[in-house]
Amino acid sequence: MDYGLVIRVTEKTDEHQNDNQGPPIAGAVVSGTLEPATTDSDGNATLEVVRVTVAAPGFASYVDQPYHRPSLQGPVAVSLRRA
Secondary structure: OOOOOOEEEEEOOOOOOOOOOOOEOOOOEEEEEEOOOOOOOOOOOOOOEEEEEEEOOOEOOEEEEEEEOOOOOOOEEEEEOEO
16 A cells, blocks of 8 residues: 555646646656644644655656645646647
């Protein structure tokens, strides 16, 4: 079972402008940073924002896009357009 945040990277094409259903891009490099959160009175902290950067040869990069409360249950979809 996978408990990590999944980033699904696809190609943005004229046919797939808004649905993130273009062909998958293999070999894309994904990086992310979590914005810090402070613990509450019970000692719990909720990480609410992850910033995602995606780069792939031959594609325009997707740089530092924030996702608020990303779910570990479903993938974050990123579409890149050919450069």
